[in-house]
Amino acid sequence: MLTPDLVVDLVTVAEPAGLLPARQQMALSLGWHIILACFGVAFPAMIFVVHRRGIVRDDPVALELAKRWSKVSAVLFAIGAVSGTVLSFEMGLLWPGLMGTYGDVLGLPFAFEGLSFFIEAIFLGIYLYGWGRMPPRLHLLMLLPMAVAGVVGTFCVIAVNAWMNAPTGFRLTESGEVVDVQPWAAMFNDQVWLQFAHMWVGAYLVVGLSVAGVYAVGMLRGRRDEHHRLGFLVPFVFATVAALSQPFVGHLLGLGLGDRQPAKLAAFELAETTESPSPLRIGGWYADGEVHGTIDIPVLGSILAQNSLDKPVRGLDTIPEEDHPPVNIAHWAFQSMVGIGTLLAGAVALFWLARWRGHDLLRNRWFLRFAVAAGPLAVLALESGWVATEVGRQPWVVYGYLRTEDAAGSYSGLWWLLGTTVVVYAAMTAGAVVVLRSMARRWRAGEADLPSPYGPAELAKSASTTGGER
Amino acid sequence: MSLEVMVAAALFVGVIAYAVFGGADFGSGFFDLTAGGTRRGAELRTLVDHSIGPVWEANHVWLIYVLVMWWTGFPEAFAAAMTTLVLPLLFALFGIVLRGASFAFRKYAGTLGQARLFGVVFATSSILTPFFLGAAAGAIASGRVPAEGYGDLWSSWVNPTSIFGGLIAVGTCAFLAGTFLTADAERSGQHGLAELLRDRSLVVGVVTGVLVFAALVPLLDDAPTLSDGLTGRGAPLIVISGLTGSATLALLWRRTYGPARLTAVAAVACVVAGWGIGQYPWLLVDELRIVDAAGARATLQALLIVVGLAGVIVLPLLAYLYRLTQSESWSQQR
Numbered sequence: 103m104l105t106p107d108l109v110v111d112l113v114t115v116a117e118p119a120g121l122l123p124a125r126q127q128m129a130l131s132l133g134w135h136i137i138l139a140c141f142g143v144a145f146p147a148m149i150f151v152v153h154r155r156g157i158v159r160d161d162p163v164a165l166e167l168a169k170r171w172s173k174v175s176a177v178l179f180a181i182g183a184v185s186g187t188v189l190s191f192e193m194g195l196l197w198p199g200l201m202g203t204y205g206d207v208l209g210l211p212f213a214f215e216g217l218s219f220f221i222e223a224i225f226l227g228i229y230l231y232g233w234g235r236m237p238p239r240l241h242l243l244m245l246l247p248m249a250v251a252g253v254v255g256t257f258c259v260i261a262v263n264a265w266m267n268a269p270t271g272f273r274l275t276e277s278g279e280v281v282d283v284q285p286w287a288a289m290f291n292d293q294v295w296l297q298f299a300h301m302w303v304g305a306y307l308v309v310g311l312s313v314a315g316v317y318a319v320g321m322l323r324g325r326r327d328e329h330h331r332l333g334f335l336v337p338f339v340f341a342t343v344a345a346l347s348q349p350f351v352g353h354l355l356g357l358g359l360g361d362r363q364p365a366k367l368a369a370f371e372l373a374e375t376t377e378s379p380s381p382l383r384i385g386g387w388y389a390d391g392e393v394h395g396t397i398d399i400p401v402l403g404s405i406l407a408q409n410s411l412d413k414p415v416r417g418l419d420t421i422p423e424e425d426h427p428p429v430n431i432a433h434w435a436f437q438s439m440v441g442i443g444t445l446l447a448g449a450v451a452l453f454w455l456a457r458w459r460g461h462d463l464l465r466n467r468w469f470l471r472f473a474v475a476a477g478p479l480a481v482l483a484l485e486s487g488w489v490a491t492e493v494g495r496q497p498w499v500v501y502g503y504l505r506t507e508d509a510a511g512s513y514s515g516l517w518w519l520l521g522t523t524v525v526v527y528a529a530m531t532a533g534a535v536v537v538l539r540s541m542a543r544r545w546r547a548g549e550a551d552l553p554s555p556y557g558p559a560e561l562a563k564s565a566s567t568t569g570g571e572r
Numbered sequence: 573m574s575l576e577v578m579v580a581a582a583l584f585v586g587v588i589a590y591a592v593f594g595g596a597d598f599g600s601g602f603f604d605l606t607a608g609g610t611r612r613g614a615e616l617r618t619l620v621d622h623s624i625g626p627v628w629e630a631n632h633v634w635l636i637y638v639l640v641m642w643w644t645g646f647p648e649a650f651a652a653a654m655t656t657l658v659l660p661l662l663f664a665l666f667g668i669v670l671r672g673a674s675f676a677f678r679k680y681a682g683t684l685g686q687a688r689l690f691g692v693v694f695a696t697s698s699i700l701t702p703f704f705l706g707a708a709a710g711a712i713a714s715g716r717v718p719a720e721g722y723g724d725l726w727s728s729w730v731n732p733t734s735i736f737g738g739l740i741a742v743g744t745c746a747f748l749a750g751t752f753l754t755a756d757a758e759r760s761g762q763h764g765l766a767e768l769l770r771d772r773s774l775v776v777g778v779v780t781g782v783l784v785f786a787a788l789v790p791l792l793d794d795a796p797t798l799s800d801g802l803t804g805r806g807a808p809l810i811v812i813s814g815l816t817g818s819a820t821l822a823l824l825w826r827r828t829y830g831p832a833r834l835t836a837v838a839a840v841a842c843v844v845a846g847w848g849i850g851q852y853p854w855l856l857v858d859e860l861r862i863v864d865a866a867g868a869r870a871t872l873q874a875l876l877i878v879v880g881l882a883g884v885i886v887l888p889l890l891a892y893l894y895r896l897t898q899s900e901s902w903s904q905q906r
Contacts (some may be wrong), residue, residue, distance in 0.1 A: 207871070556610060
């Protein structure tokens with residue numbers, strides 16, 4: 103969407119040639135990885151619930167779900183691991199100005215993230231290959247360290263991002279040297295807990311609705327058995343808790359944003375001038391210092407952003423032009439996130455309300471259609487949230503200390519890298535879709551173990567069938 | 573030992589662990605690629621799946637550990653290496669992505685055709701990735717990464733030390749994988765397969781051993797600082813590596829596959845450690861010393877806490893994982 107101020111941003115601001123492709127590269131690889139990271143964080147807990155039910159209640163349907171989900175996670179976690187590695191390299195390759203200068207300030211949480219990644223990978227290996235090889239209850243317990251490590255890992259990665267928004271734990275000298283480094287203070291910065299909570303809940307929302315959506319598709323196609331009911335409900339319960347709590351977490355996270363990052367809040371709220379009380383501006387765009395085409399709801403902007411009836415949102419006109427983020431992208435991304443989040447919270451509330459009144463919405467084809475769309479919608483909200491916070495922080499990478507253009511490397515040829523990455527990621531996406539669909543197809547056809555097609559047993563089988571046909 | 577050197581040592585332990593354990597996973601790509609046609613290679617490829625499937629992701633984390641320790645402990649040296657070694661690192665990175673993704677995809681592929689495609693990508697990228705990582709190591713070891721970064725994009729890693737570094741990396745990976753796969757095949761009762769793997773591992777081992785010692789000659793000219801270190805302080809390690817490498821060949825020859833795994837690990841670990849000791853006290857050879865490259869002291873101390881935690885938590889768990897996957901009951905194919 104090339105809105106006017108974005109075009110102006112692109113054309114008039116003199117920036118290093120490598121900056122734009124580096125940004126797009128980071129956005130693509132981060133935006134792709136974050137979806138899989140959500141599965142790493144939230145999926146083990148859901149698998150645990152069905153696996154435990156399968157063992158404790160001797161429920162074969164639940165146990166079968168756990169087996170299938172663990173195979174799915176084998177595929178998802180593998181591409182999650184490698185796409186996470188891409189990010190590690192890109193931190194240095196694309197942003198040497200950030201890592202060279204601030205590496206020892208921001209690095210500690212990454213070191214802890216490495217630890218939790220170790221634990222996750224070790225127990226993943228044991229869990230995936232432990233089916234039928236370990237005592238069942240011990241095998242089940244292997245999921246718990248995975249789930250915990252996923253949460254700790256989220257905290258660590260978010261700690262770095264929160265630090266970029268609210269930098270602390272160091273001092274800059276007159277000559278721009280970083281001194282008095284306090285890595286623990288940087289890790290446990292003011293923003294980390296709420297930002298972590300927001301992402302953690304978001305991960306459960308994305309995974310819960312995405313997995314539930316798969317079984318909603320099955321029900322729409324007439325597969326209405328216990329397998330589909332349970333496969334829908336377990337992730338949907340997780341998603342319900344997440345969807346209902348996320349608006350509150352998000353609201354708490356947003357409080358004080360006007361003091362911390364006034365330009366970001368002004369962009370979110372499309373506040374051109376400071377108005378008391380501020381309205382909530384829905385939609386619209388910002389061009390040449392003017393706001394156009396919004397639907398204004400009086401006072402609500404002050405209430406939502408400042409928790410006050412009259413405290414204003416500071417206007418963009420009070421902030422130097424060169425410190426403005428790309429206003430329209432931040433505004434639209436923020437409102438998409440909030441809008442979708444509200445819609446999803448309303449939908450899950452409606453489902454349980456209807457159920458309480460004795461209506462099962464799983465019998466309603468329109469609700470099922472919505473449930474199918476809810477997964478992609480949650481992903482869209484997640485991506486929008488990241489775009490809002492990252493674009494809204496611009497032009498800073500370390501807010502108030504280091505501009506993004508000073509963090510970027512001075513290379514030529516980064517567009518080639520971006521092009522190659524697009525091709526590789528597209529291929530990886532296609533590969534994952536093809537493989538996961540083929541797994542689903544074979545499961546529906548009654549296969550359970552999904553042996554690899556190139557194994558000796560399978561080859562012998564296919565040889566005998568083709569021989570028989572001849 | 574100073575704080576800086578302790579952190580550098582902890583970082584280098586990660587390099588050795590990645591070279592050994594990550595290396596064995598990459599090396600299986602060589603045997604996968606050379607396994608022969610679909611039917612002839614079926615048994616070997618299934619063994620590769622079974623052998624590295626449960627452990628490759630855990631082993632891969634050593635790379636993350638190395639990167640994180642490096643940029644947190646020695647940020648400027650990290651930025652210097654990254655801005656210079658853009659190309660080999662990106663090639664390695666694409667290899668890592670393609671290897672991991674296609675390995676997982678192949679196992680669950682729906683058709684033989686798809687499995688073949690994923691298999692070729694998996695095996696080829698497994699062979700190429702260590703080459704580029706080894707070439708990047710060669711660039712640092714031969715003093716081609718300037719302290720201020722942005723060294724030459726090509727000549728930094730297209731040079732004798734880097735080429736030998738890359739080839740040695742490919743060779744050691746395949747050698748490790750060979751001994752591990754041979755032992756795995758024997759343990760799961762696939763004696764014919766074990767024989768085949770034994771023969772190939774012997775060839776790979778001889779070639780790699782010759783490569784390692786042949787590399788010492790061009791290094792005299794191309795990487796004088798490193799070659800001084802290798803023939804001086806690092807010499808005992810190179811000698812031990814030669815002895816344990818030969819012992820591995822002898823053990824493979826005599827079909828005592830279990831102990832061969834240990835000597836192979838020792839041989840590769842000693843080569844890599846020899847490089848590290850050989851280039852001490854430099855972090856970027858001839859450019860930046862470890863003590864001068866280090867970041868804030870408070871951060872280095874915090875990193876040592878993380879390393880301590882890793883020692884207490886991660887190492888026993890890794891040992892548990894290896895013990896499980898190398899045990900009798902896990903070796904049966906199912």
